[in-house]
Amino acid sequence: MKNRITALFGIQYPIVQAGMIWASGWRLASAVSNAGGLGLLGAGSMYPEVLREHIDKCKRATSRPFGVNVPMLYPDIDKLMEIIVEMQVPIVFTSAGNPATWTAHLKEKGIIVVHVVSSVKFALKAQQAGVDAVVAEGFEAGGHNGRDETTTLTLIPAVKEKIHIPLIAAGGIATGRSMLAAMVLGADGVQVGSRFVASDEASSHRSFKDRVVAAGEGDTQLTLKELAPVRMLKNGFYQQVQEAYSRCATPEELRELLGRARAKRGMFEGDLEEGELEIGQVSAIIHDIKPAAQIVRDMMEEFDTAREAVRGLQF
The missing domain is CATH 3.20.20.70 (Aldolase class I)
Known part of the structure; x- marks a missing residue:
C-alpha cells in the first residue's frame, strides 16, 4: 500500500x-x-x-x-x-x-x-x-x-x-x-x-493485558483533568479519585493521591487495584x-x- x-x-x-x-x-x-x-x-x-x-x-x-x-x-x-x-x-x-x-x-x-x-x-x-x-x-x-x-x-x-x-x-x-x-x-x-x-x-504486565481483554463498554473514564487528563480503567484507584472529587479535593490533594509511579505500579507491575490502568475505550x-x-x-x-x-x- x-x-x-x-x-x-x-x-x-x-x-x-x-x-x-x-x-x-x-x-x-x-x-x-x-x-x-x-x-x-x-x-x-x-x-x-x-x-x-x-x-x-x-x-x-x-x-x-x-x-x-x-x-x-x-x-x-x-x-x-x-x-x-x-x-x-x-x-x-x-x-x-x-x-x-x-x-x-x-x-x-x-x-x-x-x-x-x-x-x-x-x-x-x-x-x-x-x-x-x-x-x-x-x-x-x-x-x-x-x-x-x-x-x-x-x-x-x-x-x-x-x-x-x-x-x-x-x-x-x-x-x-x-x-x-x-x-x-x-x-x-x-x-x-x-x-x-x-x-x-x-x-506491560500479563495481568494488565488480561484486564484489558476483559474490559467492557463503559469500563474506562477520562479523569484527573486538573493535573493531566488521563483515560483509565475503573478500579480501586479510580474509585479513590472519584471519592476525592466528591469531597471537592484540590489539585494538590489529587496530586498527592496520584503520587509517583502509579502507572508503573498498575501497567508494568500488575497491581490491578492500586495501579493506574491507562487504556482506551476501544x-x-x-x-x-x-x-x-x-x-x-x-x-x-x-x-x-x-x-x-x-x-x-x-x-
Missing part, C-alpha cells in the same frame, strides 16, 4: 504502533516494524540509559524503520534527545509540549518529526513548527488525552480541512474497519495503541492477546475486505 505516510516513513502499511509507557519496548516496536508497520519505543517510561538499551536492541531485531515517542514534559528530555541523535534514530514522535522546542534541531539532524495533537489549534501550531506530519488523537484514546473531549470522528476531518501535511488518526482504532473509516475521513494513516497493549510482545472490543505481527495482518486483511464491501454498497 502506497500513500503519503508509507512514503514518509519507508514502511509497507500506514499503521503506527503508539509509543505507550510501560508497553512499548524494543520487542513490540521491532515486531511491528518487521510486520510492515512503524514500531515506536515509548521513551516516557524510560531513563536515558534504558532508552539507549532499547534502541540498540531494536536495531538488532529489525532492519526496518522504527521510531521513538518522547513526551516533552520528561525531566531528562535533553539527554533523551542526545541519545536519539547519537544513535541515529530515523523518526521521532513528540507529544505533551511545544513542538517548536525540538523540531528544528531534530530535522537538522535528518530526523523525521511527528507531533501528537488533540485539536485543530495545536495541529496548526505543529505544522507551523515544521513537523513532517501530525497525529490527531481523539477523546476515545487511552492514557493522557486532550481536555476538549473531541472525538476522533469529529477531529480528523476538522484537522484535515486546515493542514496540508500528512495526517495520522488516533483514538478508538483497533481494527481494519476503523482504519478504513479514519482514512475515509481524511487520515493518511492510523496510530494504534490499545490493540498493541494486548499483544504478546508488549512489555478495549471493549479487544478480546484476545496475540502476536503483534498477527494484529498487523488482521488489520490489513480486514481493511481490504471492508474496502471491497464499501464499493459494493447500494444506496
Whole structure:
C-alpha cells in the first residue's frame, strides 16, 4: 500500500504502533516494524540509559524503520534527545509540549518529526513548527488525552480541512474497519495503541493485558483533568479519585493521591487495584492477546475486505 505516510516513513502499511509507557519496548516496536508497520519505543517510561538499551536492541531485531515517542514534559528530555541523535534514530514522535522546542534541531539532524495533537489549534501550531506530519488523537484514546473531549470522528476531518501535511488518526482504532473509516475521513494513516497493549510482545504486565481483554463498554473514564487528563480503567484507584472529587479535593490533594509511579505500579507491575490502568475505550472490543505481527495482518486483511464491501454498497 502506497500513500503519503508509507512514503514518509519507508514502511509497507500506514499503521503506527503508539509509543505507550510501560508497553512499548524494543520487542513490540521491532515486531511491528518487521510486520510492515512503524514500531515506536515509548521513551516516557524510560531513563536515558534504558532508552539507549532499547534502541540498540531494536536495531538488532529489525532492519526496518522504527521510531521513538518522547513526551516533552520528561525531566531528562535533553539527554533523551542526545541519545536519539547519537544513535541515529530515523523518526521521532513528540507529544505533551511545544513542538517548536525540538523540531528544528531534530530535522537538522535528518530526523523525521511527528507531533501528537488533540485539536485543530495545536495541529496548526505543529505544522507551523515544521513537523513532517501530525497525529490527531481523539477523546476515545487511552492514557493522557486532550481536555476538549473531541472525538476522533469529529477531529480528523476538522484537522484535515486546515493542514496540508500528512495526517495520522488516533483514538478508538483497533481494527481494519476503523482504519478504513479514519482514512475515509481524511487520515493518511492510523496510530494504534490499545490493540498493541494486548499483544504478546508488549512489555506491560500479563495481568494488565488480561484486564484489558476483559474490559467492557463503559469500563474506562477520562479523569484527573486538573493535573493531566488521563483515560483509565475503573478500579480501586479510580474509585479513590472519584471519592476525592466528591469531597471537592484540590489539585494538590489529587496530586498527592496520584503520587509517583502509579502507572508503573498498575501497567508494568500488575497491581490491578492500586495501579493506574491507562487504556482506551476501544478495549471493549479487544478480546484476545496475540502476536503483534498477527494484529498487523488482521488489520490489513480486514481493511481490504471492508474496502471491497464499501464499493459494493447500494444506496
